[in-house]
Amino acid sequence: MKRAVILSGFGGQGVMSIGKNLVEAGVEEGLEASWVPSYGPEMRGGTANCTVILSDERIGAPLVEAPTEIVVMNRAALDKFEPTVTPGGTVFVNSSIVPDPVSRTDVKAVYVPCDDIANELGNPKVANMVMLGAYIGATKALKRETIESMIQTMFAEKAPQLIPLNLEALARGIACGEGT
Amino acid sequence: MTTIYRKSKGLQDVPMHYCPGCSHGIVHKLIAEVMEEMDLIQQAIAICPVGCSVFAGSYFACDAIEAAHGRAPAVATAVKRTHPNQPVFTYQGDGDLASIGAAEIVHAAMRGEHFTTIFINNAIYGMTGGQMAPTTLLGQRATTAPGGRTKEQAGCPMRVAELLSTLEGLVYAERVCVVDIPHLNQAKRAIRKAFEKQMAGEGFTFVEVLAACPTNWGMDPIGANRWLMEHMAEYYPLGVVKEV
Amino acid sequence: MKREIWKGSEAIAEAAIRAGCRGFFGYPITPQNEIPEYMSVRMPAAGGVFVQAESELAAINMVYGAAACGVRAMTSSSSPGVSLKQEGISYMAGAELPGVIVNVMRGGPGLGSIQPAQGDYYQATRGGGNGDYRTVVLAPASLQEAADLMFEAFDIADQYRNPVVVLVDGLIAQMMEPIVWKEHPGRPLPEKTWAADGRRGRAHNNFVTSLFMDAPDCEAHNLALLEKYKAIEANECRWEELMLDDAELVLVAYGTPSRVAQTAVEHLRSQNIKAGVFRPITLWPFPYARLREIAAQPQVKRFMAVEMSTGQMVDDVNLAVAGQKPVAFYGRCGGVIPHVSEIEGAVLAAWKEGL
Numbered sequence: 001m002k003r004a005v006i007l008s009g010f011g012g013q014g015v016m017s018i019g020k021n022l023v024e025a026g027v028e029e030g031l032e033a034s035w036v037p038s039y040g041p042e043m044r045g046g047t048a049n050c051t052v053i054l055s056d057e058r059i060g061a062p063l064v065e066a067p068t069e070i071v072v073m074n075r076a077a078l079d080k081f082e083p084t085v086t087p088g089g090t091v092f093v094n095s096s097i098v099p100d101p102v103s104r105t106d107v108k109a110v111y112v113p114c115d116d117i118a119n120e121l122g123n124p125k126v127a128n129m130v131m132l133g134a135y136i137g138a139t140k141a142l143k144r145e146t147i148e149s150m151i152q153t154m155f156a157e158k159a160p161q162l163i164p165l166n167l168e169a170l171a172r173g174i175a176c177g178e179g180t
Numbered sequence: 181m182t183t184i185y186r187k188s189k190g191l192q193d194v195p196m197h198y199c200p201g202c203s204h205g206i207v208h209k210l211i212a213e214v215m216e217e218m219d220l221i222q223q224a225i226a227i228c229p230v231g232c233s234v235f236a237g238s239y240f241a242c243d244a245i246e247a248a249h250g251r252a253p254a255v256a257t258a259v260k261r262t263h264p265n266q267p268v269f270t271y272q273g274d275g276d277l278a279s280i281g282a283a284e285i286v287h288a289a290m291r292g293e294h295f296t297t298i299f300i301n302n303a304i305y306g307m308t309g310g311q312m313a314p315t316t317l318l319g320q321r322a323t324t325a326p327g328g329r330t331k332e333q334a335g336c337p338m339r340v341a342e343l344l345s346t347l348e349g350l351v352y353a354e355r356v357c358v359v360d361i362p363h364l365n366q367a368k369r370a371i372r373k374a375f376e377k378q379m380a381g382e383g384f385t386f387v388e389v390l391a392a393c394p395t396n397w398g399m400d401p402i403g404a405n406r407w408l409m410e411h412m413a414e415y416y417p418l419g420v421v422k423e424v
Numbered sequence: 425m426k427r428e429i430w431k432g433s434e435a436i437a438e439a440a441i442r443a444g445c446r447g448f449f450g451y452p453i454t455p456q457n458e459i460p461e462y463m464s465v466r467m468p469a470a471g472g473v474f475v476q477a478e479s480e481l482a483a484i485n486m487v488y489g490a491a492a493c494g495v496r497a498m499t500s501s502s503s504p505g506v507s508l509k510q511e512g513i514s515y516m517a518g519a520e521l522p523g524v525i526v527n528v529m530r531g532g533p534g535l536g537s538i539q540p541a542q543g544d545y546y547q548a549t550r551g552g553g554n555g556d557y558r559t560v561v562l563a564p565a566s567l568q569e570a571a572d573l574m575f576e577a578f579d580i581a582d583q584y585r586n587p588v589v590v591l592v593d594g595l596i597a598q599m600m601e602p603i604v605w606k607e608h609p610g611r612p613l614p615e616k617t618w619a620a621d622g623r624r625g626r627a628h629n630n631f632v633t634s635l636f637m638d639a640p641d642c643e644a645h646n647l648a649l650l651e652k653y654k655a656i657e658a659n660e661c662r663w664e665e666l667m668l669d670d671a672e673l674v675l676v677a678y679g680t681p682s683r684v685a686q687t688a689v690e691h692l693r694s695q696n697i698k699a700g701v702f703r704p705i706t707l708w709p710f711p712y713a714r715l716r717e718i719a720a721q722p723q724v725k726r727f728m729a730v731e732m733s734t735g736q737m738v739d740d741v742n743l744a745v746a747g748q749k750p751v752a753f754y755g756r757c758g759g760v761i762p763h764v765s766e767i768e769g770a771v772l773a774a775w776k777e778g779l
């Protein structure tokens with residue numbers, strides 16, 4: 001098993017933290033994992049992206065030319081990374097922000113209205129958790145339970161009241177991903 | 181038999197290499213006596229500079245560390261912070277401290293490092309053979325200013341004690357000289373006060389010693405001391421510059 | 425043991441503290457600022473000293489000072505800053521002081537770029553300061569290895585009383601990976617009887633210096649250093665061999681390019697091209713002897729050095745291979761990381777040329 005994901009969006013949309021969550025969950029499940037942030041002028045504001053690799057073998061190159069999946073949280077990210085996806089791979093689009101459809105026919109498109117769902121749940125900050133759910137639901141790369149217990153641990157001390165909200169956001173995302 | 185004079189235990193029993201009439205030997209002795217009187221020889225760590233006093237670590241009886249040119253205050257910062265209860269001092273000349281090491285001394289003073297700097301200002305580069313220093317007086321000849329230092333070419337000499345005294349971290353700065361016994365005694369009192377304030381953890385302490393370099397000034401020792409009082413002490417006034 | 429996810433810079437800093445480092449002296453420069461930032465909090469908590477110095481010059485001289493009085497100390501910087509540290513590194517080598525210098529390499533020369541590069545290989549392995557001296561250079565390729573090598577770095581520094589450089593590219597410092605905090609029993613180390621930390625009853629004073637006024641004394645000192653360097657060469661060489669058993673083409677790379685090369689080799693093997701990776705872990709001492717042995721093997725047809733520079737380590741590969749087999753080179757520089765496909769392409773081109 002080897003998955004290489006590029007996650008991209010505006011700074012503040014949580015693409016970096018979705019990437020970190022994938023790595024944490026992957027490590028929890030005994031996989032090898034790596035996370036590389038976008039590195040350069042984009043480090044300060046503007047578009048942010050990171051590359052996550054999950055593998056059951058030692059990871060060589062931590063950057064990829066042809067990701068198995070991309071997660072795009074804004075329009076620029078779709079333009080930039082859609083051409084790179086490996087044929088048969090998946091494009092996750094935050095359809096609340098990106099109106100355009102995926103133009104390629106050799107990849108699977110998963111449209112996730114992350115911000116709309118987050119707003120419905122009453123907290124725009126959980127948009128990234130919706131997207132994480134969609135990724136899990138569509139790829140089955142990681143177990144739902146792993147993410148759920150990660151959320152429990154993550155918020156247990158600092159903000160336990162946010163646990164149900166995040167679990168709900170995750171569930172809505174998973175439903176969205178599974179339905180595709 | 182009555183002992184009238186003996187060498188301080190703060191110095192090793194080895195001959196020094198300094199030129200006749202040079203102030204280094206006297207200042208070494210004063211520091212050594214202060215260390216002995218305060219019972220600091222077994223704890224003290226000296227940081228030696230590049231310049232004529234590069235061998236000071238072979239003269240002082242305490243432990244010593246040779247620093248790269250100008251970097252003694254950086255070295256001393258780490259030594260003192262890792263050994264906060266032990267006396268630490270740097271011994272630096274004017275080329276070392278005021279020129280190549282200007283950043284290091286300013287920032288050590290700014291941070292209020294708890295060590296003492298003994299600054300030997302003889303207005304010349306001694307070891308390298310009489311080149312112009314930041315402290316060389318206007319009109320004073322140097323091998324790199326054979327016609328004498330000019331303001332137009334090299335600016336005006338730097339009054340280091342006053343410059344550093346603008347920094348809050350410096351708690352004591354005094355300018356002294358060792359041309360005669362009264363001045364020598366005053367210099368020793370200043371060095372002792374600096375060590376006392378250091379050991380009390382008050383902040384950065386600084387003693388500037390106007391020093392004679394007869395060899396590079398082209399004078400005899402008596403003439404050098406006279407010139408020092410007539411010219412250097414005029415531009416670099418003796419006395420306490422700052423005391424908190 | 426539990427795998428924890430760490431960021432490269434912070435793993436390096438934490439490993440240093442766990443290895444007993446009690447003095448950190450640094451100056452801000454991208455892309456290594458997370459190291460001093462981490463140290464500013466963690467070092468005082470561990471009972472050590474953190475100082476943000478006024479310059480890289482001051483920082484390395486603070487390391488010199490702490491080391492001279494017996495404290496395990498380090499600094500970190502990135503390429504232009506490490507250039508400034510060369511004075512202090514030379515003095516440390518001359519005065520035989522242990523210490524660790526982390527260089528998170530970026531593009532150069534001059535200000536260059538802030539992206540990952542390997543243009544400081546010559547500086548690190550040949551010594552950027554004055555005089556006849558060597559620094560041990562450790563080049564981790566993963567965060568686990570970076571953490572483990574920090575322990576080794578301090579031990580090697582203390583054993584041989586010599587500065588050790590940990591050379592990583594910006595990618596290693598910025599990425600996250602799981603690591604396990606292993607027990608490091610360490611090696612038996614000599615007491616620091618030479619340290620100038622106050623006599624406290626010692627019969628003589630200790631004077632830490634690199635000055636020898638008489639040429640024969642200085643020569644004797646240099647020759648003593650040389651003996652030490654020979655011992656390091658004999659004892660401390662490290663490298664890794666990946667898929668080399670039947671390899672006909674040997675890629676030689678360290679740091680991030682070695683990982684890219686590993687993936688390229690996996691792709692090439694699926695195309696029935698027998699390639700492998702030789703990864704030096706110590707860049708000085710460079711594993712010449714082992715690489716020479718490999719070059720002598722009949723199935724080995726050629727070598728290719730892969731670097732994020734215009735070709736520096738390739739000189740050492742040539743010294744090792746000594747003309748036994750052809751040595752090609754592929755590099756990207758200035759902060760550009762080579763893609764897997766580029767290395768594959770370069771290998772295929774070289775392969776066709778050789779067959």
